[in-house]
Amino acid sequence: MMKKFLLFAAALLGAAGVFAAPESQIVYPEYAVLASGGDIIVRDYEGTPVLKIGKLDFAWSSPVAVPVRVEQIAKDTFKIVYRIDRDDSGKVALEGTLRALPDGHIRLDWRLDAPEPVKTGGIMLELLPLKGTEKSAKVYKSGLWTRHEHGGIPFEVRDGYFRSFRNENTALWLLLGGNANYSNGWSEHPGFTKKEDGKFTASLEFLVCAPELEDYEAVALFHKRPLGLRLSTEKPFNLWESGSPELKVQVSNPYNRPKQGVAFEIIGRDFDGKTVLKESKQLTLKPFETKELTFRLPEAERTIYFVEAKAVVPGEKEIFSRTNLAILPPHEYQHRKESKFALSAYFMIPSEKDVYALMQRMGVRVLRHGDNRVTGQYGILALDHASIGPDDSPAQAAKRIGEMVRRAAERRNPEIEFCNEWNMSAKSVEEKRRRARRYVELLRELKKVRDEHDPELKIIGMGMAGADTAFLKLMAENGAVPLMDGGVAMHPGRGNMTPDYEGDGWTYLGAIRRWRKAMDELGIKTMHLSEVYAATCPNDSWKDSYRHAAENVILTYAIGLAEGAESIQFYQLHDSVWHDLGGVNHKDSEYHYGLLMRDGTVKPSLLAYAAVAEALDGAKFVKYLDFGGKVRGIGFSTPRGPLAFVYDRTDGFFLTERTKEFAGTEPWVDTWKSRRKAVFDAAGDTVTVIDPIGRAKTVRAVNGKVTLELSGAPLMVYGIRF
Template identity: 30%
Template sequence: MKKKVNTARTSGGLSRRAFLIGGVGGIGVLGAGAVIGGGALLRSRGSGDESDGLPRAVDPGPLQLQVGGDGHPGRVTVLTTAGRHLIHFDGYRLTTSTGTRGATVDDPGNGRPSSGPVRIDFEVTDPDYTASVTYRADGGRVTADWEFTAPGDGLDSAGRPLLRGGRVYRTLVDARATSELHVPASRWVRDSRGGVPVQERVAELNFVDWDVPGSEGGDGTSRLYGCITTATSTSRSTTTLHAAPSRDDDGVWRSRLEFRADTTVGAARSLVDNGRTLLAGAVLGSTGLPDPTVDITSAATYNVVASSGPRTFTIGLAGRSARSQHSTSIEVTARDFDGTEIHRSRHEVAIPQDADYVDTDVTIDLPGPRSWCSIEATSADSFARTAAAVWPDHDFGPSDQSIIGLGGFASTPSPGSAQSPGLESRGAERSLWRRLGIRHLRNPWLTAEESSELGISTAAQPGGSPGQFDDPSGDDSFREWAEKALDRGEDAGAAHYELLNEWSLTGVDTVELATEYTDQWLIPFRAEMDRRGTDAKLLAMPLAGWDAEFLDTIRDRDGWHLLDGIAEHAGRGNYVPDYDGGKWNFLGQVRTARAYLDGHATDSDSPTELWLTETYACTRPNAWWYDDERTAADSVLLTLMLSKAEGVAGVHWFQLADGLWHDKYGVNPTESEYHYGLLHVDRSPKPSLPAFAFAAEMLDGASFLGWIESPHPDLRGLRFSRGGSAFWVLWSRQDGYLNNATHGTDSYFPHPEPWIPPEGASLKVTVPGATLCQDVLGRDIDLDGGSVTVSGSPVVVTGDLDLELPGPEEVSGDMSVALTDVAVRRGDRPGTLIVEGVNGTGGRLGIRVMGQQVRGLVDETSLVVAEGRFTETVDLGDALPDDPESSSDSAVTAVGARGGRPQVRIMAQRRAKVSASAAESQVYRAEYYRAV
C-alpha cells in the first residue's frame, strides 16, 4: 500500500509496481488523514523532493548541443553541463524508402558544446522531398523543430499523409537498459454532440534514465531522468522514434520533439510509476492540457476491494495557474451503478510556488457487498474520472471445472516477451486473476511451476505468416521455429497449443491458405509434438469469424485427425450476444462451430473441443457498432453463460485492460482496438469487470441443464446446476436484439453514462422456489413474492429451484411478436414434429424450427401459419433423434442440453425501424425452447 508522509513538501509512497491488490490477505486502503467534505490532507511535491519509490533526481545543469561525430552527417549530441553525453539525434526516415543523408550545418559552436540554435538542412534520397531541423537548448530542455515538404499536397491516393510513418533517428548513450517507458500525456474532454466524455492524447512521453555514479547517492539512490516528448508517436525502437509531422496552413509539414532532463522529469516519472499519467503530463507542462489539470488515483492497484466501507482516493492538481492563485477549487462526486450520488465534496487547495503538484485525499464510502461506482474530480476546465468496484472473494475450484480464461496482453509479460512491462506488479495482476476466477491463459505468461501453484492452465499460441518459410535462406527453418515454440510451451507447462492466428482475415483465397496451413504447418508441427512425446493438445488456427471452407480443407488434406479441437473468434457488432442472425454475431458463430464439430465427429480421432480464444465486449465510446459500458456488463455475463451452454471448453477474454500490447497506457477514442479491456486505461474497473467476476463465480463447477421453456415469447433464459442446486439466468428481448438501433448513418452515436439504467419494457416472472435474485454485478434484487422483474439486462435467480423444472409458468408483460401457447410433440413418423400455437399477429406468420444439427450444419425448417390457432407437422429428419434419450454428454445438440431430452427452438421474427431516421431496422423475435 502507499504510505503517507505528512510534510509540506513530500508525497511518499511505494510505486504501483510494488502494490498487491486489496482483498488478498486484506483490503488495500490508505492510512488515516483523509476526511469527508471540505477539509482534506494536502501534500505538495517539489522537483527536489524524494521520488515515490524511485532514486533521487539529479539536476544535470543547463544542457548543451554538440554537432558532428562518428561519421553521422547532421548528428547532434545532447550533453550535460559536466560533459556527459545523453542522446544522439541523427537524421529522419520520411517514408519506408526515403530518408536523409548528407547535411549542411549552421552551428554557432563550431563543433564545440553550445546552446545553439543549430540549423541543419538535409539532403533527401528522394529529391521530391526536403527536410531540415533546428535545435535549441534552454536550461534543462532541448527542442528540435523539423520541417518537411512533400510531393503535391503530401497525401497519397487514399488521402493519407505520405509522412505518417516518419521516424527520427535517436540513440541513447549509456542509459539504463530497462528504463524506457512510453506513456501518453492525455486529457479528458466532452464532445459537443453529447455522449460520454473521452480521454484523448495530446503528446507522447518517452521516459528514460541514467545512473549517476560518483555523486551523492552514487550507490544507486540518484539518477538523471530524461523525457522525449512528441505530439504523435505510436511506436519506437532502440534507434528510432515515430514522430509524424502535421501540415500547417503554409503547406509545410512540421514535427517538434522536446528532450528534457531537469529534476521536474523525475517528479513526472514518479507519478507515471504510480499510474498517474494524467498528472505527469501536466507536471511537464505538455501543450494542450488544461491548466490546472486534475487526476484521481487510489491505493488499490485496480481500484478493486473485497468489502464495502470508506476508501481513500487521492486527487492531484498541477499547473502554472494553480501556483499563481491563492487557492483552487476542486469538486469530487461519486455515483453508484443506479446513478445514486454517494459522495459530493468541495476542496480549496493551493500549490506552493516551489511545488510541481499537490495531492488532496478524499474518503468515499463505497457501498457493498457488491458495487460499481464512478468517481469524478473537476477543477475549472479540467476533469478526470476513475471507477471502483467491490465484490467479495470467492474460492474458485480447479481449472478443469471452469471455462474462464484470459487472452490479450499481460501487463507484466513473461521474460523474453517482445512486450514492454506494465506499471502494475506481477503479483498485483495475478491477484486480480484470482479474484476474477481466471483458470486458463491463452499465452505462456507463467512458468510450469507458477501454473501449478496458481491452479491456472496455460496455453501457447505460436505465431507465423503465410509463406514464412518459402525462402530457404531465411533466418529460421520451420523445424527451428517449431522447436522454439515447443520449448516455450513446455517451459510454461502448456496444456494446449493454438497453432497460428486468424489467417482468414488476410483476404487471400481460403483454400490456398488452408492448404499451406495444413501441409506446411499443422502436419509437421504435430509430427514434432509426437516426436517429443508431449501430451499437450493441439487446436487449429482460430478463425476470425466462421469459415467452414478453411476447416473443410484441413479435413480434405488429412489434418483433421491431428487436432484435438478448434478455436473460434466469434466477433460481434451491435447485436446482443444471444442473437444468431447475420455475420457479426456471437451465438450464431458459436452454434455453427459447435455443430461443425459434432457433424464431423466421424471417429474417436476427431477433434471435439471448441475454444473461444478471443471474446469481447468492446466499449469504444460514442460509436453505434460497440457496446456502451453498461450494455457491455450485460454482454460479458451473457457471453460467458452462453459459452457454457454451448459446450465450449474454454473462453479467453480479450482482454484485461484497455490499450494495445505496444501502447499499454495509450488512449484513442476513435480506434476500437484501444477499448477491449475489462478495465479502463487507468486500470480502474469498467462495470464489465465485476460482471465477469460474478459470472465466473456462478459458472464455477456449473453444468448446463437447458434453455428456459417459457410461456412468453420474449423471455429468454438458461438453466444450470451447481452443487446439487439449480440457478436460472433470465433476460427479456421485448426491446429487440440490436443495440443502438436508433443510430443514423453517422458512426458517431452518443452513449449514455454507465450509471443510467436504460428505459425499456420488462416482464414479471414468477420463479418457484426463488429466494435470491441478482443483477449482472451480483447485487441483490428484491423478490416480490417469488416474482422478479426481468428486462434486457440479465438476472441470476437462485434458491430452492427444482432441477427438473423447465421454466416458469407465470410470465406477464407486452409481447414483441404475438406468438403464444406454443407446444410441441413428436409426430407418428420418425423425424416429424407437431408444433401448435396461436398466431395473434393479425396476419400470416413465418415460423422457423431448429432441432439437433447434423452433418456439420446449422439450418432451420420454415413454415407459414395462418392467423389464430394452428397445428402444423414439420419434418425435421435427422435433426429430431428417434430416441428421446439419445443425446449424451458427447453428442451435443445445437439448441439443447447435454444429456437428457434434446430441445428444439420455435421462432418467429419481424423487423421494424425504431424511428423514422434510424439507418437500421430493429429485430424482434418470438422465441421458444421446448424439450421433445
C-alpha cells in the first residue's frame, strides 16, 4: 500500500539532531524546514535531507546574494538575511521570507533593490538536491481546461509549470516562477520582475507530497482541487490505423478523506456532430484512490472523435478535460519525390521516430530544416533554414555564415533559406532600405563561402512576411536576384477569410499572385511558400476554427500547387512554440499554429493535410474552374483520373465577424449557412466525393449527370468533367 504523506509517522523531531544546532525550525509530521546560519534544509518525515535552498546568483551580472542568517519571525515563517558579494555598486539589497504550512505548501518571496546597470533577468536560485534526491529532468506543463465566458470553445489556460524533487519518502513539487528553460542540476530561475516602485520581486512555491503521486495528481493537490483527471491512450498522437480506439480516463482522489457522490460524465462526438459515446455514473473514491475507466469509440475507416470527460464533487467546481482520437488508414504515396507538400517547423514530441513516421503517413516530402541522414530513411527531403539578424555585427555574421554552410554540408541539405522576415519589424522606408542593402551584402558573403565549401548548395532568398513586394524590389535593386539561385520564399499570412480570397492585405491567394507578379518582373522563377497557416487559436475571430482549418488546409495546398509553388510548407506540426515546447498560453496565438493539439493529439486539419496529399499525389494543375453561379473549383489531372476541388461561395469568403465577445464554434459544428445543389457532367457511372478530413463516398450518376450538395467547405471529387 502506498505511503501517503498525511499518514507519515512523525519522526522529524527525533531526527533534528542530525542537523547541527538548528537556529530556526518549522516542523510538521510530514516534513520540516530547518535553518542553521544561512543554510535552509527541507527534510522528509524520517529526517532525511531532501533539498537545500541557498544563494541567488545574478548570472548576467556580478553580484551573488548569500544567505547568512535566518530569523524565525512567526511559527511558520522565516526571514532570510542575505549578504551581497561582488556588488560594485554597493547598493544591491535583498530580503526574503519563507513560509511553510501544515498542508505541505512552502512559499519563498523576495524583494530586491538593484540599481542600473545590474541585470536581474538571469538570477538563479540555488536548489541543491541532497542524499539521493532526484530532480526531474522534464518540466510538467499543466493546463487547466476552462469554459469560455461567452459560450465559445473551451480551452486550456496555463495552470503552472512544475518540476519535482523526489526521494523514496517524499516529493517536492516546485511551481516555477520564471523561465522553465533556465535550469541546471543545482538551480532554478525565480523570475524577478520590476514593480512600480522600482524594486524587483519574485516568488517560488513548493508542495510536499507522497512520491507516488503522478504529475496531474500532484498539481490537483497543489491547487487544492477536489480531484485529478487525466485522459490518455496507448497510441502516439491518439492515432489509430484501424479498429476501435480505446480511451483511458483516470479519476484520482489525492486526499486522505473519501470523495463520495462524484458525478462523472463522458461524451464523444464525431466530425458530423453525432454522439458516439455518452456515459454517466456516480463514483466513490477512497482516500488516495485512483479509478481507471476505459471507453471504446466506434470503428471507422477514417474519422476523428472529440471527447470530453467531466467529474464533479458535490459542492465543488467541475473538473473537465478534453482530447481527440482519430483513425487514419495506411497509405502509400506513389509520387513522393515530385511532391510539394512540406512542413516549416516541428518538434520531436513524443519521439523522433514517431514524428517522422507521422510525417511519412501525412505525405510530407520536404522539411524547411532537418538532417537528410535521418529524414532520408522516411523518404523526406530536408532543406535548411538559418538566420542572421539585421543588426548583427560583421564578425557575428561571418561566424554564422561559416557555421550554416558547414551544417548544410554535413546534413546534405540541397538548399538553404537564408534569413527570416526582416521586413516585418522594419517600421520605416529608410529602415527597409538599410536592411535590404545589408541583406544583399550578407547574400554575397554567403555565396562566397558557399562557392568555396559547398558549391552545389542553392540559396533561397529570405522568407518574407506577406507579399512585401516593395522590400523584394529593394533587394533586387541592390543585386539580390542573381545571388538567389534557389528562388525566394514568402509567407502568405491569412486572416479570417478563405484561402481563395484574392483581396489585398493578409490574404493567401491575393498575396501569392502579387508576389508572383513581382517575381516575374524581376526575373525570379522559383517560389517557396515557406510558411503557410491555418492557426486555430480558440475564440479568436482572426484565426480559423478547428473545422475551418481543415477546410482551409485543403484549399491552401490546392491553390499553392495551382500557383506553381516549389514547396508549400505548413507552419507547423505541433502547437506551442520552440522556446516553450508543449507549453500553454491561451492569450498568445503563436501557441496554436499546429496540426496537433498541445497534448500531441490530432486536429481535423492534420487529417485534411493527409487527405489533400493523397488526392494531389502525382497531380498536375489544369485550370481554375467556374461552374456558374457561386460554384468554383480547381481542376487537376492525376494518375487516378481528373480531380476537381469544388465549393460554393454563396456565403462569401469571410469566415467570422470580428467582435470583442467573439465565441468560436466546436469542431463538429458546420457553420456554413447555405447548402446548394449543383449538377455536374459525370465522366462515368459514379463519382467519388472526399470531404475535408478524407472520408470518401460514392455518388451514382443518372443520365450522365451527378448532383452534389455544396457549401463553402471544399470537396475533392473524382469523376466529373471540367
